[in-house]
Amino acid sequence: MSFDTQRTLVDSDxxxxxxxxxxxxxxxxxxDRHWPSVYRYCRSRAGADGEDLAAETFRLxxxxxxxxxxxxxxxxxxxxxxxxxxxxNHLRRCDRGARAVARMPEQDGSENLMEETAxxxxxxxxxxxxxxxxxxxxxxxxRDALLLMAxxxxxxxxxxEALDIPLGTVRSRxxxxxxxxxxxxxxxxxxxxxxxxxxxx
Amino acid sequence: xTDSNNDIKWLEAQQPPVAPPDSETTxxxxxxxxxxxxxxxxxxxxxxxxxxTPRRHRLAGxxxxxxxxxxAAAAALLVVAGATTAVLEMPGGAHSGQTAQIAQSGQSAxxxxxxxxxxVTLVALASRVLAxxxxxxxxxxxxxxAFPSGKSFTGADLxxxxxxxxxxxxxxxxxxxxxxxxxxxxxxxAIDAAASAAHAQPQEARTAFLKAIAPLWYQGATATQATxxxxxxxxxxxxxxxxxxxxxxxxxxxxxxxTVADVKVESGSYNGQSVLNIVLTTPAHPSFAPTxxxxxxxxxxxxxxxxxxxxxxxxxxxxGADVETVTADDQTxxxxxxxxxxxxxxxxxxxxxxxVSAADYGIR
Numbered sequence: 001m002s003f004d005t006q007r008t009l010v011d012s013d014x015x016x017x018x019x020x021x022x023x024x025x026x027x028x029x030x031x032d033r034h035w036p037s038v039y040r041y042c043r044s045r046a047g048a049d050g051e052d053l054a055a056e057t058f059r060l061x062x063x064x065x066x067x068x069x070x071x072x073x074x075x076x077x078x079x080x081x082x083x084x085x086x087x088x089n090h091l092r093r094c095d096r097g098a099r100a101v102a103r104m105p106e107q108d109g110s111e112n113l114m115e116e117t118a119x120x121x122x123x124x125x126x127x128x129x130x131x132x133x134x135x136x137x138x139x140x141x142x143r144d145a146l147l148l149m150a151x152x153x154x155x156x157x158x159x160x161e162a163l164d165i166p167l168g169t170v171r172s173r174x175x176x177x178x179x180x181x182x183x184x185x186x187x188x189x190x191x192x193x194x195x196x197x198x199x200x201x
Numbered sequence: 202x203t204d205s206n207n208d209i210k211w212l213e214a215q216q217p218p219v220a221p222p223d224s225e226t227t228x229x230x231x232x233x234x235x236x237x238x239x240x241x242x243x244x245x246x247x248x249x250x251x252x253x254t255p256r257r258h259r260l261a262g263x264x265x266x267x268x269x270x271x272x273a274a275a276a277a278l279l280v281v282a283g284a285t286t287a288v289l290e291m292p293g294g295a296h297s298g299q300t301a302q303i304a305q306s307g308q309s310a311x312x313x314x315x316x317x318x319x320x321v322t323l324v325a326l327a328s329r330v331l332a333x334x335x336x337x338x339x340x341x342x343x344x345x346x347a348f349p350s351g352k353s354f355t356g357a358d359l360x361x362x363x364x365x366x367x368x369x370x371x372x373x374x375x376x377x378x379x380x381x382x383x384x385x386x387x388x389x390x391a392i393d394a395a396a397s398a399a400h401a402q403p404q405e406a407r408t409a410f411l412k413a414i415a416p417l418w419y420q421g422a423t424a425t426q427a428t429x430x431x432x433x434x435x436x437x438x439x440x441x442x443x444x445x446x447x448x449x450x451x452x453x454x455x456x457x458x459x460t461v462a463d464v465k466v467e468s469g470s471y472n473g474q475s476v477l478n479i480v481l482t483t484p485a486h487p488s489f490a491p492t493x494x495x496x497x498x499x500x501x502x503x504x505x506x507x508x509x510x511x512x513x514x515x516x517x518x519x520x521g522a523d524v525e526t527v528t529a530d531d532q533t534x535x536x537x538x539x540x541x542x543x544x545x546x547x548x549x550x551x552x553x554x555x556x557v558s559a560a561d562y563g564i565r
Contacts (some may be wrong), residue, residue, distance in 0.1 A: 023239030031231050036221055045221040051222075055230045062237055131215045150212035181208050190211070 001066055013075035017068045027062050034079050041080055045087045047126045053090055057083040072161060080152055081162030084144050091123045136182045142177035145170055205391060228431070281432035316380055322467055326477065330534050331399065333448045337556035338362050339564075340445045343372055345551045360443040361559050364389040379564040390414055391440040395453030406456040407433065430461045434481060437461075438527060442536050446556035451534050471528050479527040 004157040009176055011019075029035050042050035060082050061075075072078060124132035135143055141163075148154045148162055160170045222230075242439055342358040359367040359375050365383040369375045378384075394413030396407030411429055412437045437454045444450035458464065458479070465480045528538035539550040559565070 020238070026233060027238055028231060028235050031234055035227060035230070039222045040219045040393075044217045047217075050219075051226060054222075055233065058234050059237060060232070061236060126217075128215075128217065133218075134212075134215070146212070150209050151216045178208055181212070185208065187213065 014068070014070045014073050017065050017075065018070060020062075020065055030061070031058055031072040034076050037076060037152065038079050038083050039118070040163065042083050042087060044151060045123075045126065046090055047149065049090060050087075053083065053086050056086055060086070074158075077154055078153075080148055080154065081164060084148065088140060088144065091126075105118045126187055129189070130190075133188055134181060134190075137184060138177045138180045142173045142180075144199065145173040146177040146181070149174060157170040207366045232435075281478045305521075308409050323455040323459035323464075323479070325535055326466075326531065327399070327452035327459075329532065330451045330455065331448050332429065333446075333451075335448060336446055337558050339557050339559040340443055341372070341375075341549075341555050341557045342442050342445075343553040347549045347551070349548075355527060358443070359557075359559070359562060359564075360388070361564070362447060364392075365559075365564075367562070367564070375562045379559075379562045381536065388436075388440055389445050392444050392447075392450050395437075395440055395451075396422065396447070396449045396457050398450040398453035401453075401456065403456050403459045406453060407460040410437070410453070410457045426462060430463070433457060434461050434464075438536070438539070441529075441534065442552065442554060445533070445535050455534060469528070474537075476528050476537060477529050477534075479529060481525045482525075 003044065011029075013033065016026050016029050019031070035054070035058070039054040042057065044050070046053050052180040057079055063080055064168075066083075068075070068078065124136070127135065138146070145159050145163060149156075150157045154162060154173070156167060156170050159174070160167045163170070165173075231548050264391075277278055339359055339361045342360065343355070344358075345353060345355050347353040355371060355374055357369045357372040359378070361383075366388075367375055367378040369378045390413045391410070394410045395406075398409050401409065411433060414432065440452050441451065441458075444454065461481070463482050465482070467478045467480065469476050469478045496504060524542045526538075526540045526542075527536060528540075529536055535554045536552040538552065541548055541550075
C-alpha cells in the first residue's frame with residue numbers, strides 16, 4: 001500500500017484518470033486531491049446544497065472520465081467546470097421566479113449567450129445582498145467565468161478549460177463582467193472600506 | 202496584484218465563508234464515489250440502476266454501495282456429527298443446482314448450536330468458528346440484490362485464499378472470468394489483519410484491523426468512534442463474505458465486529474435454519490452535526506456557524522435512525538442475508554456462500 005501511495009503522489013490527474021478507466025478505484029485519488037476546493041466552491045455558490053452538488057460533481061466526473069483529455073494534467077479546472085454547470089442548473093431549478101430563458105442566436109460566430117442577466121432570487125439569497133447587487137446585471141455565463149477566476153484563482157486558460165469555451169471568449173466574458181461589476185460597485189457606493197480608492201477614481 | 206485588480210480583490214473578499222469539509226462528509230462522499238466505481242465494474246449490464254444513496258450520518262452507504270456490488274452469499278454448511286467428511290451445499294434457491302462440493306477427510310465439524318437461553322456474542326461465535334474445518338481454496342459468493350423499485354441483479358464473486366479475485370454476473374461466467382485474469386479488489390489487508398486478530402482481545406483486534414484497512418485520517422484523534430465504527434462495519438462485512446470457510450479470518454472479523462458500538466446480536470431463524478441476526482442501529486443523531494454542548498460553548502461567529510450547521514442537519518431528510526441487519530449462520534458465521542431498512546435504499550441482498558476449489562473454475 002505504501003508503494004501505491006508514493007506512486008500516486010507523483011502521478012498527474014490525467015494519469016490517474018486514465019488509470020481509473022481500467023481500475024475505477026484509482027479515481028479516489030482524484031477525489032482526495034480536489035474535493036476540498038470543489039466543496040468550497042459549491043458551498044460558496046449554492047449554500048448548504050453545495051455539499052450535494054460537490055458530491056454530484058465527482059459522480060459526474062467519474063462517469064465522464066472517459067472523455068477527459070489526457071493533455072490536461074490538472075483536473076481541477078475540469079471539475080470546477082462540471083460543478084459550475086451543476087450549480088447553474090441547480091440555481092435555475094431553485095429559482096421559482098426565474099424568467100423564461102430564451103436562447104439568443106449565435107453571436108460573433110463564437111458563442112450562444114443566455115439572456116439571463118438578472119441574478120436569480122435563489123442565487124441572490126445565497127450570495128447575500130451586497131454581492132448579489134454587485135453581480136446583478138452580469139449574465140450568468142459571464143458570472144461563472146468571473147467567479148471561477150476570482151474564487152478559485154483559475155487563469156484564463158483554465159477558465160476556458162473549465163467552461164469548455166475558447167480562450168478569447170473567456171477574455172471577453174471576464175472583461176465584460178468586470179466592467180459591469182465596477183459600474184455596479186460605483187452605483188452602490190462601495191467605499192474605501194470595501195474597495196480600494198483607485199477603483200472608485 | 203495590480204491596482205486594476207481591485208474589483209477581483211473585492212470579489213475574493215466577498216466569497217461566502219465556507220468551513221472545510223469535515224471528515225464525516227468527506228468520508229461519506231468518497232465512499233459513495235468508490236462504491237460507484239465498484240458499480241461501474243460490476244453493473245455494466247444495468248446502466249439504469251440508480252445508485253444507492255449513502256446515508257448522511259453513517260458510512261452505511263459504503264456498505265450499501267458495496268453490498269450492491271460485491272454482495273456475498275451464503276450457504277449452509279451441512280455438518281454431520283462425528284463425520285470426517287464435510288459437504289458444502291447451497292440452500293434451496295436460484296443457485297441450488299450449481300452447488301460445488303468439497304470433501305475433506307480427517308476434519309470434524311462443529312455440531313452444537315447456541316442455546317437459545319444462552320446469551321450470544323460475536324466473540325463466542327468467533328470461538329465456535331475457530332473449531333470449524335478448512336476446506337477448499339476459495340470462497341464463492343453468489344448474491345441477489347433486490348431493490349424496493351423491483352429491480353434486482355445477481356453477481357458471482359470468487360475470492361481465492363491467495364488474494365486473487367474474480368467476478369461475473371452469473372456463476373456460469375466465472376470460467377471466462379478466470380481466463381481473463383484476476384480483477385482488482387483488494388480486501389487482502391483486511392483479511393490478513395483479521396487472521397492475525399483471531400486470537401487477540403477484541404480491542405486489540407479492532408486497533409490492528411483499523412490500522413490495516415483505514416487511511417490515516419480514520420485512525421487519528423480527529424476520527425470519532427462512529428466514524429471508525431463505520432469503516433470497520435463496512436469492511437468487516439465485506440471480508441466476512443470473502444473469507445467464509447477460513448476459520449481464523451472469520452474469527453478475527455467477528456472479534457473486530459464485537460467492538461462496534463450500536464451492534465446487537467440476536468438469535469433467530471431463517472428458512473428453518475438457526476441464525477444470528479447482527480443488527481446495527483444507527484442513532485438518529487447525526488455524528489457530523491454540532492452537538493448542543495458544542496454550540497453552547499461557542500461564541501460569536503463560530504457559534505453562528507455551528508447553529509447554521511445544526512439547522513442544516515435538522516432539515517436533512519437523510520438524517521434519522523437506520524437499521525441494518527445481517528443474518529448469519531450461527532455455526533459458521535456465513536452471511537445469509539443483508540437488509541437495510543432505510544427508505545431510500547432498502548436493499549435486500551440474499552447470499553449464497555460456499556467454499557470451492559478454484560480449479561473447478563479453471564483457475565490454477
